[in-house]
Amino acid sequence: MANSLLGVLSALPEELVHLSDRSGEQTVVGGLPFWRGQIAGRDAVFVETGPGKVNGGVATALMLDRFDCRALMLCGVAGGLDPALGVGDIVIGTNNLQHDYGIDRESGFVTIQPGSRPSLGDDWAPGYPLSEALVTRLRDALAGVELEPLPEAVGVGRRRPGLHFGPILTGDIFVNSGTTRRRLQERFAGAMAVEMEGGAVAQIARRWGADIPIVNVRCLSDLAGSDSHLDFRAFLPVAARYASVVAHRLAPVI
Template identity: 45%
Template sequence: MAAIRPIGILTPMPEELVLLEAALQRPRSEERAGGRFIAGRLDGQDVVLALSGIGKVSAAQVSSLLLDRFAARALVVSGVAGGLDIRLGIGDIVVADRLAQQDYGALTRRGMVNYRAGSIPFGERRHDPYYDLPPELAARLRAAVRGLHLPPIPAKATGGRERRPKIRFGTILSGDQFVNAAPARLALRRRFPGALAVEMEGAAAAQIAERHGAPCIVVRALSDLAGATSHVDFMAFLPAAAAAAATTVRRLLPVL
């Protein structure tokens, strides 16, 4: 009987990785291309954990290694993000059912025109810029998180009373910039109506996964709201947000 291929899980930052590594059973570590890959069992699932580093190139490199060297059957990106939707707050969870590289395209007189990453960024757009989760997989993920109770978000993060995090499915944007200004956040919402969050790795991992015929699941907890105080909020709420993302990822693993 063929061996079950593992799930590859990558996190951009050490604070995000350590939460999953601490729960790993029978860990085995391997150095590859300057990075550490940790194989083991997580909640009964064979997984390989890796620290990708920040940005799209870093995520693409580690994604390729997970899929090629470790034969991962699926990729999961776990970590934090900036919120784009004003109905969401710090600590809320976004699971991507659609991803786009918001900084790939053409700079024109009309502004940025987004193209699908890897395509020629001018002329007719033959494909939209999105990577969509298969509907049947999205349905399984939605069912898996139903009833999941995450630790309450502290009042310091909500600006009022503590509350339970919301879990939303929707569009996450990726780009090689940290969004640290409200006008930039609003510009992203205009270009990508309905987008819920922005980060720096997920859509690049999805691009690599698509080439390998593997699904890519991106789970992000909001550490900031992509505004003028994002750099302060990010550092203040990173540990709690990363923990919420890791808990959600562990809930999803059995249905991948």
């Protein structure tokens, strides 16, 4: 797939600014501007989707149908779930799961795979995991990469962000609650980050074919707790720049 046209999606303009200068040919479809360009020498189509699963899904469908992209990369920011991680750390998703699609029972909420029908015997286990071969390529591409320490202005000290591989959750919720963060940690053991587009992008891409690689690169702009609304605004531009560094390394191998 590394020779196919790469679709690059970000929800916000701050997330795209380090990925493309928007100088290529532009086409507006469904109110969304798509433009041609390159990332790390690879031909690509870029789009600013807007936040949320519907926006991400619409942009993905157009990428696949109108522009014939056969590899996808999301790049942007996310809230951290794993307490071992810190602001500035990068998570590369090995599985994209939607945490807010399911069955609301008296005993609690049960997450299922979007579109599945467990009553008919469908496999309802949620998630769109990457292939082992793709994860291996991504790990190899990042071997030896060290990110620069965070600027002092961020306010978390001169810590050097780390690179991590693990599950990323998606939902139409900006998590601004320590209670919700803990609930998601308990329900999805091992999940590292939470955002609002990746799981929907993976769902739409799967309809086009199981062989379409989807790589989700997220820098932790906050820790998905009660202060997320404060941290997110302050750190968004810095987090987007760190995510873009990793995205440039991965683009040629997706």
